[in-house]
Amino acid sequence: MSIDLRPEALFLGQKRDTLGDIFSIYFNIGFSHIYDMAAIDHILFLVALCALFTVKDWRKLLVLITAFTLGHSITLALAILDIIPINARLVELLIPITILLTAIYNGYTLWKDKWQSRGKSRTQYLMALGFGWIHGMGFSNYLRSTLFPEEKLLGQLFAFNIGIEVGQIIILAKILLLTFIFTQLLKIKRNHWAFTLSGLAFAVSLYLIIDQL
Amino acid sequence: MKYLILFISSFFIAPLAEEAHEFHVSKCLVEYKAENAELQISMNIFIDDLELALESRGVQKLFIGTEKEQEDANAFIEKYIDQVFQIEIDGSGIVDPIFLGKEVSDDLTSIWCYMQIPMPQPLQSLKVKNSILLETFDDQKNITSIVGPENKKDSFMSIRGDDVKEVSY
Numbered sequence: 001m002s003i004d005l006r007p008e009a010l011f012l013g014q015k016r017d018t019l020g021d022i023f024s025i026y027f028n029i030g031f032s033h034i035y036d037m038a039a040i041d042h043i044l045f046l047v048a049l050c051a052l053f054t055v056k057d058w059r060k061l062l063v064l065i066t067a068f069t070l071g072h073s074i075t076l077a078l079a080i081l082d083i084i085p086i087n088a089r090l091v092e093l094l095i096p097i098t099i100l101l102t103a104i105y106n107g108y109t110l111w112k113d114k115w116q117s118r119g120k121s122r123t124q125y126l127m128a129l130g131f132g133w134i135h136g137m138g139f140s141n142y143l144r145s146t147l148f149p150e151e152k153l154l155g156q157l158f159a160f161n162i163g164i165e166v167g168q169i170i171i172l173a174k175i176l177l178l179t180f181i182f183t184q185l186l187k188i189k190r191n192h193w194a195f196t197l198s199g200l201a202f203a204v205s206l207y208l209i210i211d212q213l
Numbered sequence: 214m215k216y217l218i219l220f221i222s223s224f225f226i227a228p229l230a231e232e233a234h235e236f237h238v239s240k241c242l243v244e245y246k247a248e249n250a251e252l253q254i255s256m257n258i259f260i261d262d263l264e265l266a267l268e269s270r271g272v273q274k275l276f277i278g279t280e281k282e283q284e285d286a287n288a289f290i291e292k293y294i295d296q297v298f299q300i301e302i303d304g305s306g307i308v309d310p311i312f313l314g315k316e317v318s319d320d321l322t323s324i325w326c327y328m329q330i331p332m333p334q335p336l337q338s339l340k341v342k343n344s345i346l347l348e349t350f351d352d353q354k355n356i357t358s359i360v361g362p363e364n365k366k367d368s369f370m371s372i373r374g375d376d377v378k379e380v381s382y
Contacts (some may be wrong), residue, residue: 025356029238038235038352088320145257145323146238148358148368205240 022152023159026061026143030163033142035170041095041208042135045080048102048201049128050175051194052109058176065172067125071132072139073161079140080147080157091137093212098131100204106198139164183213235317237262237350241343243300243373244360245336252336254310254328256294257318258345267293277324278317287315294326297347301340302330338363343371366375 034042049068053061078084105127143160147153182188240254260277267289268274275286283289291312299307310328317324339359346353355371361382369378 021368025368028370029356030355031353032352036352117304141237142236145236145259146240146354146356148240148242148356 002155022155026146026156026159026164027163029143030139030160031167032163033139033160033167034164035167040204041099042138042168044201044204045095045099045102045131045135046168046171047175047197048099048132049104050172050179051103051106051197051201053176054179055176061172061176063152064125064128066136067098067128067166068132069168071129072136072164073132075133075136076139076143076161077136077157080139080143080153084137086137086140088141089212091134091141093209094134095138096205096208096212098134099201100209102127102131103198103202103205107202108196110198215235237346237353239345239353239355241298241345241355241357242360243339243341243357245332245339245362247362250332252300252310252330252332254300254326254330256298256328256345257323258326259323260317262346262349262353263290263293263324266346269349278321287312290315290324290326294328295346299342299348300330302332303334303337304340307367336382338375338379340377340379341369342377344376345371347371347373347376 033039037043048062050061053064075084099153105124129187139160147156179193182193183190237259239256239258239262243255244253244255245356246253264275264277270293272289273283275283275289277286277290295309300310301307308330310330313327313329315324315326339361341357342358343355343357345355345357347355351373353372355369355376357378358371359367359369359378361367361380363382365382367378367380371377
């Protein structure tokens with residue numbers, strides 16, 4: 001057995017910071033749940049959601065992401081508090097469907113050349129909110145398998161959700177950075193880049209759907 | 214045309230997403246019950262993960278939680294837990310818990326294993342090493358919640374290379 005030299009181990013018995021322990025554990029679980037290649041489905045959804053935007057559109061993107069966050073936080077909490085029942089298999093199937101539909105919506109927008117009106121559309125905000133509900137149910141499946149329901153449930157839920165949001169912000173920043181590199185530095189046309197991202201999301205989500213059927 | 218090629222080629226990278234959404238976690242509650250003079254342990258492990266770990270140790274498929282479950286499944290599970298989950302009480306060496314039994318979760322994906330350690334003397338310190346499945350998956354995380362005397366609570370998360378917690382009361 002290794003010797004535990006962390007400060008909290010050395011000062012145990014004098015200072016017991018269980019609340020801090022719980023926060024860091026569930027923050028870590030939330031963060032690593034989304035900031036990981038195994039979370040490819042959530043990441044792809046963010047890719048599809050951002051595909052039409054660049055750094056300059058950050059205000060519109062912020063509203064869109066807030067809608068998604070609001071959506072998934074609501075269902076995550078409702079599911080963990082046992083207010084809504086969750087069918088894990090159905091949710092796992094619905095998640096790639098949300099990616100597919102977002103990619104199709106992007107393709108339609110690009111094809112119809114509604115480029116200028118993008119972001120003004122309420123459809124996209126409603127989509128982000130509604131699809132957020134489904135992703136939140138997916139997060140709840142994961143959180144549930146690590147929870148101790150008899151203990152500070154809200155604290156665990158809160159820390160997990162913050163972990164998810166921080167992971168999400170980093171992923172978004174990376175997507176926008178890639179968009180900047182490809183469209184500004186490598187001079188790829190914006191609609192070509194948006195089409196590429198959406199096509200990637202479309203292909204992978206279709207694969208994920210077929211894989212589950 | 215080049216976008217069509219790009220689009221089609223993304224179908225070939227799609228299978229990389231195969232492992233999507235497999236998560237590797239387990240949880241364990243270690244609870245001191247002064248009134249029963251015992252330490253109660255309940256552990257939740259995903260069945261498919263556990264079977265994979267056992268198979269990599271040369272155990273045949275056990276079909277845990279199904280009608281085909283092997284008769285000696287419990288013995289293999291107990292042996293595995295003894296090897297990767299260790300408890301030291303009051304600094305006096307590793308104690309093997311008594312395996313009471315297991316129960317399949319409602320959704321049939323995981324099992325709860327119940328164990329017990331008699332505690333004739335009051336608990337003073339506890340050292341827990343929880344390396345369940347850590348050798349099987351590099352992203353495995355085990356959460357252990359320890360409830361000591363007077364309901365004092367501690368939690369820790371095991372990952373590869375960091376799987377021990379020591380508590381004194």
